[in-house]
Amino acid sequence: MARDDYLMEKKSTELALLHTRRFLPLFITQFLGAFNDNTFKNALVILITYRLAEIDKLNSQILVTLAAGIFILPFFLFSATAGQLADKYEKSRLISIIKFVEILLMLTATIGFYLQNVSLLMLVLFGMGTHSTFFGPLKYAILPEHLQKNELIAGNGLVEAGTFIAILLGTIIGGILILHRYGEYIISAAVCMVAIGGWVSSWFIPKTHDYDSALQVRYNLIKETFRLIQYSRKRKDIFLAIIGISWFWLVGATFLAEFPVLVKDILHANENVVTFFLTLFSIGLALGSLICNRLLKGNIHATYVPWGALGITLFTIDLYFAATRADFSIANTIPFITPSELLQTINGWRITFDLLLIAICGGIYTVPLYAILQYRSEEAHRARVIASNNIMNALFMVIAAIVTLLMLKYGFTVMEVFLSVAIVNIIVVFYLQKLVHLTQ
Secondary structure, three states: OHHHHHHOOOOOOHHHHOOOOOOHHHHHHHHHHHHHHHHHHHHHHHHHHHHHHHHOOOOHHHHHHHHHHHHHHHHHHHHHHHHHHHHHOOHHHHHHHHHHHHHHHHHHHHHHHHHOOHHHHHHHHHHHHHHHHHHHHHHHHHHHHHOOHHHHHHHHHHHHHHHHHHHHHHHHHHHHHOOOOOHHHHHHHHHHHHHHHHHHHHOOOOOOOOOOOOOOOOOOHHHHHHHHHHHHHOOHHHHHHHHHHHHHHHHHHHHHHHHHHHHHHHOOEOHHHHHHHHHHHHHHHHHHHHHHHHHHOOOOOOOOHHHHHHHHHHHHHHHHHHHHOOOOHHHHOOOOEOHHHHOOOHHHHHHHHHHHHHHHHHHHHHHHHHHHHHHHOOHHHHHHHHHHHHHHHHHHHHHHHHHHHHHHHOOOOHHHHHHHHHHHHHHHHHHOHHHHHHHO
16 A cells, blocks of 8 residues: 555556556456446347347337336436445445346346347346446445545546446447357357456455444335435535536437437438447547546546536537538438548538537546545445435436437427537536535
């Protein structure tokens, strides 16, 4: 630990944190977990869409929508319990237990893939959602224990960057490998090995001392969920951070869900452009998360949060005009354009830069909010506050899906949905000014 303290004595840097035992094992564990979640989830969605739905004569669209709901449901059901357990017990031990359960889930997934049993695979998906529900409060609550105040922004930036890259890699790899001739077996082996790797890396996470073994865990799910949210509302700064983070996930979920429609119906482009945009978005979020630490220089305040939100609005508005006024003349001769053909046009480059800058602003926007949430929460209630944040995140993402569906049903285009998000986001800019004053 002496070497760690020396490295971080004066200034927090991402590179130095990745050389410390108090951060690196946790970073690896969360990276592998996010990768596995998305590898399995996307592999299942692709498998349902192209194979299992036809075999079982089921509606693939309904199954895919059901899969999204099944994964997010545990966040509503179990976040209150997850937060209480994380505050009651030693966190590194809980993480190891959760990671061992992930191995069991992936072994069950292997059986489901082999049998091509949709019900069993959906059960595993629910289990993975539950796994993420219990891991989330631990992941964020443990950071303030192992990192100094001036390291929290850098630590959160790395965690967010790693998560976005893991989501991207998992989504792409799961989608590509599952349609291979032996795709089910390759995916099964991959997710099992990654789960074992996450379990092993969790052994090296240093123990924590900030827990209350006398805490009485209450299992009334509905009552405790409301109790958690009410507790978070008592602190204006904390609740503002939670609302800000939840709004970020609403915006992000809207963009990611509608990328395929934007690409196919607006840009007349093929599925490789969807992958290109997902890659661009994930890299942008990762870059923004890392840039944020350089801007704040280790200080925990919300100064740049409204500016990040404003950037999201401005570049989304420009994206609207770039996409709606785009004249992809090459589309007249070729059914769907490729990424290289998209980049042969000025508007193609404009759309590309808009998406990249929206994502970078998103990273700058969200990292300080997580750090504020961690640093300003009471130690004895930190995991429960983070659990209440997870509940609100899930709620906002569900709202995003419902509102988007209603808007599309009543004749809005995808780009008009994006423009609406950008306009509402202006209100968020002014709303978050309150947090700037509270954190200065």
